[in-house]
Amino acid sequence: PEEHATVETLQAVGACEAVFAAGLNGRQRKFLSRFLAQGATLVSARGSEDRVARDLGKRLARGHTVGLATPAHPFYWNGLAGRIVGECVKKGTPWQTFGAVSAMGLAISKVGLTLGTDIFGLQSFDAAALASRPVVLNPEWPVVIYFYTPLAAGERDRAVKALEAFFP
Numbered sequence: 001p002e003e004h005a006t007v008e009t010l011q012a013v014g015a016c017e018a019v020f021a022a023g024l025n026g027r028q029r030k031f032l033s034r035f036l037a038q039g040a041t042l043v044s045a046r047g048s049e050d051r052v053a054r055d056l057g058k059r060l061a062r063g064h065t066v067g068l069a070t071p072a073h074p075f076y077w078n079g080l081a082g083r084i085v086g087e088c089v090k091k092g093t094p095w096q097t098f099g100a101v102s103a104m105g106l107a108i109s110k111v112g113l114t115l116g117t118d119i120f121g122l123q124s125f126d127a128a129a130l131a132s133r134p135v136v137l138n139p140e141w142p143v144v145i146y147f148y149t150p151l152a153a154g155e156r157d158r159a160v161k162a163l164e165a166f167f168p
Contacts (some may be wrong), residue, residue: 004101010035012098017087020045020056022080023071032069045080053083061092072103072146079149107142120165127151131158137166 008038022045123143
């Protein structure tokens with residue numbers, strides 16, 4: 001989202017010949033397109049992660065500078081970024097991740113914590129981890145739950161049960 005984009009990220013978008021937008025809505029794509037270089041394309045990354053990674057990889061193989069824009073940290077949002085980086089490493093293609101305002105930073109802001117407030121710690125978990133193994137949460141500390149992959153109904157119920165043990 002535009003309120004999470006950093007100047008560094010927008011400059012990186014402007015240096016790409018193509019930017020694959022995974023999970024961005026129309027408003028977010030329109031915002032991002034304002035920063036594309038002349039002649040660069042914004043590609044809607046639809047379909048399977050394998051197909052999108054293959055399409056992006058083809059452009060990299062032709063020597064293009066390509067970006068991936070996601071609505072949250074690309075390595076937490078879905079598996080696509082991990083697949084792309086894996087291919088880059090195998091082929092010796094350089095890659096870089098650019099920052100944005102973090103979900104954890106947003107959570108701290110939403111609970112009203114300000115500079116000078118000592119919260120003693122932060123917590124972040126993947127929802128699948130909550131569903132698959134015992135966790136101990138501190139209800140006094142901010143927590144962000146990431147959904148790296150969609151949860152099946154049973155997994156969702158187990159994750160909710162784990163959260164309810166600490167946050168009734």
